[in-house]
Amino acid sequence: MSRSLTARVMQAYKGRAGFPPGAQSAAGTAGFSSRMKEEFHSQGGPAIPLPTMQQNLNYVYPQIFWVDSCASPTCAPSAPIATCPPPVPERRRRKQSNKRDGTCLCFLVVVLLVLLALAGVGLGMFQIVQLQKELAELRELTSTGHVPSSMEKRIGLPNVTAEKKVIRKAAHLTGKADQKTLPLEWVATLGHAFTSNIQYRHRSLVINETGLYFVYSKVFFRGKICNNLPLDHMVFKQNPAYPASQVLMEDRKMNYCAAGKMWARGSYLGALFNLTKSDSLYVNVSETALVNFEESKTFFGLYKL
CATH class of the missing domain: 2.60.120.40 (Jelly Rolls)
Incomplete structure (x- = not known):
């Protein structure tokens, strides 16, 4: 058999069978040889011995294996690595601390003013009560007719x-x-x-x-x-x-x-x-x-x- 005829037969069979390149096994190669022999006889070509056919096939179409590191179905793309946020500038930190200190100082001043106001109100009420008591006692003494003289003082x-x-x-x-x-x-x-x-x-x-x-x-x-x-x-x-x-x-x-x-x-x-x-x-x-x-x-x- 001429080489051109053999190549033509292989291309036609390859298109019919739909073999993926590089995915044949030993059993697949034997089946392919027998089918090729039948096809060749049907077209009136001379008989080719199986070993010779097998050798020619192995020579023309060597087995190719695709190696993929992610061929497994469980393989998933790695998650993106989290990156650290950029550091806060020093000026911003200082501004935040200054704001907090100012807020605390204002709160303390307000509390002191409130306490001072309450103390003033309490002292005023105490003095008013004392004056009311003294006025009531003076009225009682006046009603009884006894008034302290200058000599008593x-x-x-x-x-x-x-x-x-x-x-x-x-x-x-x-x-x-x-x-x-x-x-x-x-x-x-x-x-x-x-x-x-x-x-x-x-x-x-x-x-x-x-x-x-x-x-x-x-x-x-x-x-x-x-x-x-x-x-x-x-x-x-x-x-x-x-x-x-x-x-x-x-x-x-x-x-x-x-x-x-x-x-x-x-x-x-x-x-x-x-x-x-x-x-x-x-x-x-x-x-x-x-x-x-x-x-x-x-x-x-x-x-x-």
Whole structure:
């Protein structure tokens, strides 16, 4: 058989059979040889031995195998590798931190202003309540007829309007001129004189509550002619439960002047005593005519501790 005839037969059979190039196996090659032989006989060609045909086929059409790394059905294209985002610029970070710091500072300032306003409102309300209380106490004292005098403030007694429940017991009496009888008589309402929760009755100060009291008295003596008569100054206590009076304090002046000259002497008494309810205190002197009854020189008083 000529080579041109064999090539023509192979091309015709290849077009009919539809073999893919390079995909023949050993079994496929044998089948192909037998079919080729039949086809060749039908066209009147001479018989070709099978080995010779097989050799020619292997020589003309060598087996070709396609190698694909992704021939498996499970093979899938690899996923794209995630890339890192670009770094944030330093300026942007600084701007964000500055914004946060500014927001925190504004919030702190607002909180401080609110707290200051609340404190001011609370203080104002407290002062208003205190003023209302003092006004109510002052109205009550005015209705009862007792108003603190200037002497109470001068000797340091607490204001009665400020302390309604605690009222100090005190009294300060000043001398009364033109008197000749004993005990001495005093002024209780004029000038520096006052009484606070202490009664002045029958020339005596009457105690209405048992406790510790500081009692004081001063008498100023003066004369135009010196005769050196003894000058006695005494404070007495009397109680209805005891018939006789008791001497609390006493002072005597001797040889206090020179003959034929004007003279003046003062006598002061003061001490702490435990007095009981209904005690009455009064003052006696030996020479009433020699007493100077000015309110700043002769006085008598007490106050409860």
